[in-house]
Amino acid sequence: MRVISGSARRTLLKTIEGLETRPTTDRIKETLFNMLQGSLSDCRFLDLFSGSGGIGIEALSRGAEKCWFVEKNAKAADCIRENLKATHLEDRAVLMEYDAVAAIKKLRTEKLTFDFIFMDPPYNKKYEFYVLNELRNTELADEHTIIIVEAAKNTSFDYLAESGYEIVKVKEYKTNIHIFIRKCK
Numbered sequence: 001m002r003v004i005s006g007s008a009r010r011t012l013l014k015t016i017e018g019l020e021t022r023p024t025t026d027r028i029k030e031t032l033f034n035m036l037q038g039s040l041s042d043c044r045f046l047d048l049f050s051g052s053g054g055i056g057i058e059a060l061s062r063g064a065e066k067c068w069f070v071e072k073n074a075k076a077a078d079c080i081r082e083n084l085k086a087t088h089l090e091d092r093a094v095l096m097e098y099d100a101v102a103a104i105k106k107l108r109t110e111k112l113t114f115d116f117i118f119m120d121p122p123y124n125k126k127y128e129f130y131v132l133n134e135l136r137n138t139e140l141a142d143e144h145t146i147i148i149v150e151a152a153k154n155t156s157f158d159y160l161a162e163s164g165y166e167i168v169k170v171k172e173y174k175t176n177i178h179i180f181i182r183k184c185k
Contacts, residue, residue, distance in 0.1 A: 001054055004030045006061030008087035015052040016075045024055060024120060024150065028173055032148070033058055035171070036116070039146075040064050043115035046107075046140070048100045048131060053080035055118050060089045064116075068094045070103040100127065104134045113142050120150040123176075129159065132181070136164055147181040157181075 003011045004026060024032075032055075033040075041063040047056030048070045056067040071077045077097045084090040096103045100119065117135070121127035128149045135141050146168065149157075153176060160167060160181060169180040 001052065002026060003054075003058055003061050003087060004033065006058070006063065008057065008061040008089060011087050013052055013054050013057065013083045013086070014079050015054075016073075016079050028176075028178075029054065029058055031171065031173075032178055033062060035169075036146075037062065039115070044068075044112065046070070046114045046117040048103070048117065048119035049121045049127070050080055051076055051120065053083050055120070056080075056093070057083055057087055057089060059116070059118075060092055061087065064092070066092050066094070068096060068103075068107070068114075070096045070098060070100055072097060072099045100131050101134050104131065104138065104140060107140055108138050111139060113139055114145055117141055117145060117147045118150075119148070123152040124155070128155070132160075132163060132165065136183075141183055143183050143185045145182060149179045149181065151177055151179065153177055 001013045001015055003009055040059060042065045045059040045064045045067040047067055050069040050071040053069050056069050060067050069080050080095055084093050119131055164184050165181045166184050168182055171178045
């Protein structure tokens with residue numbers, strides 16, 4: 001796994017061994033960031049279920065102002081620290097060692113609004129539902145915030161409309177999807 005583009009281009013990133021995380025492949029990451037490229041400059045980026053930090057680091061490398069990484073696994077959090085140091089991006093990063101819902105509760109007090117919120121939770125556990133439910137009544141996401149969920153292809157998002165969200169775009173891959181969501185106005 002590596003940084004695809006930007007200031008840290010070609011830097012190899014470490015991942016933790018085992019099945020505790022599932023890093024987004026370089027090909028999928030490149031496709032995702034090609035879709036976001038025009039909007040990353042000086043944005044605020046929240047990377048939930050960060051794993052090794054590859055998505056947030058890519059956002060920083062491509063010009064995001066600041067990225068908040070949320071990862072409760074201690075080994076993965078250490079890996080994020082190492083990767084931020086290797087890419088020289090640690091001064092624009094905040095690492096929160098919490099589960100995603102607890103991190104959102106903590107971030108609520110800081111009166112932030114993110115431009116992008118990315119989450120890649122463990123598949124088929126409904127974590128994205130709980131996170132979206134928690135985000136619904138916060139200022140962390142507004143109608144301009146793009147929320148991107150990486151999920152298994154069979155994940156149901158039929159609850160979004162009644163939860164106050166709309167689907168902006170869906171990008172399908174062989175085994176998973178990126179679903180782009182925003183709050184309804």
